[in-house]
Amino acid sequence: MTHGRTATASAIPGGREMGAKRAISRQSLPDVIASDLRERILSGDLAEGETIRQEALAEEYDVSRMPVREALKQLDAEGLVHLANNRGATVTEHSLGEIAEIFDLRTLLEVDLFRRAIPVMTAAQLGLCQDILTQMEASYNANDVSQWGALNQRFHAALYGAAGRNLTNEMLHRVALQSDRYIRMHLSVMKQREPARKEHRELLKLAQAGQVDAACALLAQHIGRAKEQLLTLMADRRPGQP
Amino acid sequence: MTHGRTATASAIPGGREMGAKRAISRQSLPDVIASDLRERILSGDLAEGETIRQEALAEEYDVSRMPVREALKQLDAEGLVHLANNRGATVTEHSLGEIAEIFDLRTLLEVDLFRRAIPVMTAAQLGLCQDILTQMEASYNANDVSQWGALNQRFHAALYGAAGRNLTNEMLHRVALQSDRYIRMHLSVMKQREPARKEHRELLKLAQAGQVDAACALLAQHIGRAKEQLLTLMADRRPGQP
DNA sequence: GGTCTGGATTTTGTATCCAATATCCGTTAA
């Protein structure tokens, strides 16, 4: 028995012995497993470089190895795990340079989306952004970091949804997932940095005023600052810059 | 027997009854199958919207359905096929708007890479680009379109490799795959357009001269023009803009 | 003592089998 990583692990809906299955779960097993694994990676429960054993996961989730394999394949495509040929899966590691690149990619994509979204955003959409921001601050103040990822994701969707660029948004989503992972790792430390809160509000204000260039510049600056701070922190923690 | 789509289909190295397997094929079956399917999709052998039957493919490749499933999952992650829940896979279709978006993404990523690559490109790397370009023109003039995709890919790698941005390059690779698919569909028609040839050379010349802004502007224009032309062609062929 | 070899064990990869779901088609009732 290699049980017991997290308590949530075995509580996947739709295990082998199901019973009450209200609102028929339309997600396939691999998707559910992939979601859970993704969360475990992003939350740091599975550390960078850690090897993932199919058999062990299958036992934890009480399924066969097959859906686990497909979930891993999916996460591999997302870049969260690395899948070598007869050697199994490991959680993806990024060098500091790659982490910098991830943030640069975010800037590239987000600025493009923001620029396109601003002119066509409705008041309702802007309001939604404000609401989500308020929620984020609330959970932030309450030290409830658990739902930070989901809220952040919803914020992005609300901000950039108006651009009507599905492919770009999905691409950004994947990149953001990676950056979120490293942000979360240091979220407690980064709490110090309050200017970010004001920048969010300022971003919305500029968007509302239709000041495209100023808004985009601030956004780029915002992401860039997060990147610099994070890199400083990480370079500190791993001196040999792996 | 549902055999006989293309002659190449059953000629996969490493089928069930292999014999001479020199230079041990280090690729897994799913990878090989995915590669072949990818080529079939990009070449138009599998048409947009066409449904893909696991069983049929498994028979063609003479393997069980399992590696086929994993290959499909991989292609799904790459965005080449769409995988619905108990309904199997279909070749991804893009609306004209999405195709436009694909080209815009290419512009975004390629310009960023080019801008970073130009200052650090060596003479050798520039020379390699020239060589590949010559090859492309040769195969182009010989009406040998079969290797266009591979050459184009090598050209991109040579052009942007110096930037040292693996993640961005890989992301571009996936986007370029999609655009290549639509370019290939209309390659015979687009042969008319010779200015593109000169632009390629001009691009290298500007890069060599270190004229970053001019080079990037030309690149953006180059991609934008291909996009416009392709969209015009496609809008013509499918009037109801699906 | 260190390195190489060969088997035992572990882990992944593929095939086959069974279950669940969707699709198709004929029938029935309004």
Added chain:
DNA sequence: TTAACGGATATTGGATACAAAATCCAGACC
């Protein structure tokens, strides 16, 4: 005639069983 129901068929999803590959470890040889 048309729409809705229900069963037959086709197709996908998941589990188990088996094969291949990699890793580990002990022993022999240099």
